[in-house]
Amino acid sequence: MPTDAQRNLKTRKILFGSLLTLICIVLVYAALLRDRPWVVPEEVKRLKNPIATTESTLKPAKEIYTEECAQCHGEQGKGDGPEARLHFPAPADLTDTQRMKVVTDGEIFYQISEGREPMPSFKKRLTEDQRWELVILVRSFSARSAPPAAEKKPDAVGKTAAPAKD
Numbered sequence: 359m360p361t362d363a364q365r366n367l368k369t370r371k372i373l374f375g376s377l378l379t380l381i382c383i384v385l386v387y388a389a390l391l392r393d394r395p396w397v398v399p400e401e402v403k404r405l406k407n408p409i410a411t412t413e414s415t416l417k418p419a420k421e422i423y424t425e426e427c428a429q430c431h432g433e434q435g436k437g438d439g440p441e442a443r444l445h446f447p448a449p450a451d452l453t454d455t456q457r458m459k460v461v462t463d464g465e466i467f468y469q470i471s472e473g474r475e476p477m478p479s480f481k482k483r484l485t486e487d488q489r490w491e492l493v494i495l496v497r498s499f500s501a502r503s504a505p506p507a508a509e510k511k512p513d514a515v516g517k518t519a520a521p522a523k524d
Contacts, residue, residue, distance in 0.1 A: 398468045405464030409490040416498065419491035422484065427492075430477070435499030445476040458500035466493045 409415055424433070430445060432438040435452030442449050452458065470489045473479035480489060 396465065396469055396474065398465045402464045402468045403462050405467060407463040407467070407490050407493050409487060409494060411494050415491045415494055418488070419495040422488055422492060423495055426480070435496065449477070452496050452499040453502070455500045458497070463493050463497070466496055
């Protein structure tokens with residue numbers, strides 16, 4: 359084999375190996391980003407929603423949600439909107455009661471305000487009150503999916519028994 363052909367083959371092998379290495383690095387990086395937690399400042403986590411929960415606050419929030427959020431998070435907040443599959447990481451399931459129990463209103467407000475790829479920031483697109491109204495709406499998704507409280511039924515002696523456990 360001539361020297362130029364050997365050098366050309368060696369160069370192609372090096373380029374191919376480099377490309378495979380780069381692809382592996384990107385895949386590992388993407389996998390690590392998938393479950394990365396939101397970093398929310400402590401003072402923001404402690405913020406309380408200044409907007410009262412009423413039908414008059416839920417209606418405009420629902421309109422904004424339908425316009426800005428439903429395409430990814432879905433109509434019911436399950437993270438199953440028509441564009442959800444296009445995004446990595448996938449949109450959050452806002453009906454997940456376990457997850458939503460540990461997230462404060464301030465954290466939800468921060469996430470809506472600041473955004474994070476692929477979710478856009480709404481700090482400049484929505485007013486502060488509109489973002490707080492969305493926090494109320496987001497909370498309502500997990501409240502609707504919560505299991506109903508177990509009823510206490512009187513036992514044979516007439517005393518109230520503890521709720522049945524599944």
